[in-house]
Amino acid sequence: xxxxxxxxxxxxxxxxxxxxxxxxxxxxxxxxxxxxxxxxxxxxxxxxxxxxxxxxxxxxxxxxxxxxxxxxxxxxxxxxxxxxxxxxxxxxxxxxxxxxxxxxxxxxxxxxxxxxxxxxxxxxxxxxxxxxxxxxxxxxxxxxxxxxxxxxxxxxxxxxxxxxxxxxxxxxxxxxxxxxxxxxxxxxxxxxxxxxxxxxxxxxxxxxxxxxxxxxxxxxxxxxxxxxxxxxxxxxxxxxxxxxxxxxxxxx
Amino acid sequence: xxxxxxxxxxxxxxxxxxxxxxxxxxxxxxxxxxxxxxxxxxxxxxxxxxxxxxxxxxxxxxxxxxxxxxxxxxxxxxxxxxxxxxxxxxxxxxxxxxxxxxxxxxxxxxxxxxxxxxxxxxxxxxxxxxxxxxxxxxxxxxxxxxxxxxxxxxxxxxxxxxxxxxxxxxxxxxxxxxxxxxxxxxxxxxxxxxxxxxxxxxxxxxxxxxxxxxxxxx
Numbered sequence: 001x002x003x004x005x006x007x008x009x010x011x012x013x014x015x016x017x018x019x020x021x022x023x024x025x026x027x028x029x030x031x032x033x034x035x036x037x038x039x040x041x042x043x044x045x046x047x048x049x050x051x052x053x054x055x056x057x058x059x060x061x062x063x064x065x066x067x068x069x070x071x072x073x074x075x076x077x078x079x080x081x082x083x084x085x086x087x088x089x090x091x092x093x094x095x096x097x098x099x100x101x102x103x104x105x106x107x108x109x110x111x112x113x114x115x116x117x118x119x120x121x122x123x124x125x126x127x128x129x130x131x132x133x134x135x136x137x138x139x140x141x142x143x144x145x146x147x148x149x150x151x152x153x154x155x156x157x158x159x160x161x162x163x164x165x166x167x168x169x170x171x172x173x174x175x176x177x178x179x180x181x182x183x184x185x186x187x188x189x190x191x192x193x194x195x196x197x198x199x200x201x202x203x204x205x206x207x208x209x210x211x212x213x214x215x216x217x218x219x220x221x222x223x224x225x226x227x228x229x230x231x232x233x234x235x236x237x238x239x240x241x242x243x244x245x246x247x248x249x250x251x252x
Numbered sequence: 253x254x255x256x257x258x259x260x261x262x263x264x265x266x267x268x269x270x271x272x273x274x275x276x277x278x279x280x281x282x283x284x285x286x287x288x289x290x291x292x293x294x295x296x297x298x299x300x301x302x303x304x305x306x307x308x309x310x311x312x313x314x315x316x317x318x319x320x321x322x323x324x325x326x327x328x329x330x331x332x333x334x335x336x337x338x339x340x341x342x343x344x345x346x347x348x349x350x351x352x353x354x355x356x357x358x359x360x361x362x363x364x365x366x367x368x369x370x371x372x373x374x375x376x377x378x379x380x381x382x383x384x385x386x387x388x389x390x391x392x393x394x395x396x397x398x399x400x401x402x403x404x405x406x407x408x409x410x411x412x413x414x415x416x417x418x419x420x421x422x423x424x425x426x427x428x429x430x431x432x433x434x435x436x437x438x439x440x441x442x443x444x445x446x447x448x449x450x451x452x453x454x455x456x457x458x459x460x461x462x463x464x465x466x467x468x469x470x
Contacts, residue, residue: 219344220342220344222345222346233332233348233349236305236306236307236348237307237346237347237348239305239307239308240305240306240307240308240311240343240346241343241346243305243308244307244308244311244336244342244343244346245343
């Protein structure tokens with residue numbers, strides 16, 4: 001008896017709900033290309049993308065170089081970024097598979113229970129990123145009182161998330177992801193001024209401007225950006241900020 | 253209790269049970285088995301029983317030494333620069349530059365030794381080189397010497413450029429408190445285009461003292 005091979009569909013960003021409903025099936029495997037899926041050097045993407053470019057999109061290209069995909073859906077609208085728009089062009093020229101550009105303007109909020117509950121920040125971001133492959137809302141979770149905030153996109157290097165306490169609330173585009181409204185700029189700009197907040201952006205991402213701007217307006221904020229992996233100075237800045245803000249002890 | 257600030261080039265060590273003050277020694281001369289009770293710096297995790305982040309030590313040290321509600325404290329180390337800014341008695345901004353501030357203190361010391369220069373005798377030059385780090389700035393010195401400048405004059409312009417770079421990194425304040433061994437370099441201190449209050453090289457040790465007096469989270 002022969003097993004029918006599942007269709008491997010890569011997604012970039014948050015696909016519109018209608019697209020996700022269309023491509024989700026028992027015969028398909030949805031792969032989030034924004035996340036590292038293979039162990040290989042990002043330098044392999046150099047023939048296709050500049051080395052000084054968003055690490056997330058370099059990861060996308062690295063993934064497609066190694067995964068035998070059948071189709072790609074890449075979001076390129078205000079819910080993702082202009083860099084993705086150009087990567088979509090590059091992918092079309094690189095590959096012999098359908099590359100479909102989408103513009104997710106979904107506005108029906110699914111809620112943000114994960115962003116506001118007590119849970120390890122790494123687990124929160126894992127749950128949020130996993131939800132881009134699902135049309136279902138997250139199960140209800142009780143909100144906790146926030147002691148810290150993380151604003152930004154899911155980082156390329158999740159190790160920085162381990163520095164935060166479980167009572168960290170998530171803001172920015174990650175919150176928009178959970179809400180399934182990635183183009184909701186008002187939600188993306190929402191912060192809690194009462195909570196010491198780290199404003200994070202990937203280096204070379206347009207969101208660095210918004211992160212810096214919001215951090216400058218926030219009374220207890222730290223702006224950080226990092227590229228592929230978080231160096232010791234980025235980690236030290238976050239550690240010191242959380243400690244000096246009274247969020248957590250910094251002794252090791 | 254043995255406190256240590258493990259810098260890249262120098263270690264600053266204080267035994268709180270002894271009457272004498274801190275001692276400074278070259279990091280390369282540190283005994284292999286040396287172990288502090290509480291430390292900060294790049295070797296702290298490996299060489300101490302308890303360690304704290306350098307920015308935290310800097311902030312806590314500054315808090316105790318400066319005694320003001322609003323101030324900016326810049327630490328110029330051997331291979332990096334970092335700052336904390338206090339407002340209303342709270343840290344509201346901080347930065348740590350290990351890339352573009354790379355090797356500045358180390359290079360300044362290296363140049364003095366190589367060219368046999370005493371920074372106490374060099375006047376602050378009217379202009380400095382536009383440089384971003386010790387390593388990248390070296391070629392400016394060579395170019396200036398080739399163009400007819402004296403070695404001392406070229407090195408002075410280099411130092412002024414380094415100070416300006418640190419000043420900009422700290423947000424171009426009107427006044428700053430300076431931490432680190434470069435406080436003893438009058439050319440470096442005089443090269444800042446703002447008021448500078450040198451605090452010396454033991455600010456992080458003072459931060460360790462402050463941490464020592466806090467309850468152990470363990």
